[in-house]
Amino acid sequence: MPEPTRPLHLAVALDRPGTYDAEPFVRAARLAERGRLDFVTLGDSFGPPRRGAGRLDAAAVLARVAPATERIGLVPTVTTTHTEPFRLSASLAALDWVSRGRAGWTVAVSASESEARLFGRRPVPSAEAAWREADAVADAAARSWGPQGHPVVAVEAITPPSRRFAARHADVAFVRAGHAGDARTVRAARDDLRRRARETGRDPAAARGRLVVLASLPVALYAAADAVALADLVGDWYADGVADGFHFRPRNPERDLALLVDGTVPVLQHRGLLRGFYPGGTLREHLCLSRPAKRRAPARETT
Structure with missing residues (x-):
């Protein structure tokens, strides 16, 4: 089986509203790992759940998934607003x-x-102010240190403030696509993000400073033919340089993920577009990102 000359990155969202048990997420992550996807994502929010409903903490759920998996990356959503760094x-x-x-x-x-209001905060921060706060939180998080350096930073680069943040801090940027005809929009967003990254002094194409741009695409797969059609779309966008890969958002997690792994992935591997193995053990290795330099905590002032 031929190996791709440049990496095609694939990820999938595990979100399933109304699920309050970690086991379905464990099963889904294992399935995605069998398909050699780079990582899975799980959304979260500080907002109160609907009346009578519960809410799982995304980071806690993926901490439960971690020992049940071996290679796949685990990427929870974390809201920085109202969060102590x-x-x-x-x-x-x-x-x-x-x-x-x-x-x-x-x-x-x-x-x-x-x-x-939940956090007793007045006035409500504007989007611009919230992203400025996120800058400080991201800087603090970059000082945490673990097996791969510090964890990979991702962001949905939808608005100008979020794109500015992505240019400074993100390793991965998600660009939302509504349908197969959005290739031009996604390409323009990728070009904009790379331009912004270069303006901060980064080289978005190099291992150090690299910015991986993924098209975040909703999928609904009902049969094997749909899985092949999705492989065709992925191959076309990849060949045209629209994005560095895809972040799939299944409409029906049980049905769509199985068809993605057992239908779309084998077609991409057969065409030499997707690897058949994990190149390493860390998420940074999957994404071809270099290990970051360790940051020192700012020195305390003395009097």
Whole structure:
């Protein structure tokens, strides 16, 4: 089986509203690992759940998934707004250690009035202010240290503030695509992100400073033909340089993930577009990212 000349990165969202048991997430992550996907994501929010519903903490769920998997990356969403940086760093470091270097986190912010009220905060931060706060939290999290250095940083690069953040801090940027006809929009977003990254002094194409841009695409697969059609789309966008890979958002997690792993992945591997093995043990190795330099904590002022 031929190996791809440049890596095609694939990830999948494990989100399944209304699920309050960790076991379905364990099974789904194992299935994604069998397909040699780079990582799985799991969303989260500080917002209160619907009446009568519970809410799982994404980082805690993936910490439960970690010992049940061996290679796949684990990327929970963490809301930085209203979060104490030390607690966040400790949580991410714990996930990186328990997974032996497979942790990442998707940075999210909130300008929600209900969440601000939950934390007794007035006034409600604007989106711009929330992303500025995220800068400081990301800097603090980068000082946590584990098997792969510090965990991989991901962000949904949708708005100008989030793209500015991605240019400075992100290893992975998600660009939302609504359908197969969004290739031009995704390509423009990728070019914009790379331009912004270069303006900060990064080389987004190099191992150190690399910025992996993934098209975040909703999928609904009903039969093997749909899985092949998705492989065709992935191959076309990959060949055209639209994105560095895909972040799939299944409509039906049970059905879609199985068809993705058993249908789409083998077609991509047969065509020489996707590897048949993990190149290493850490998420940074999967994404061809170099190990970051260790940062020192700022010195305390003395009087």
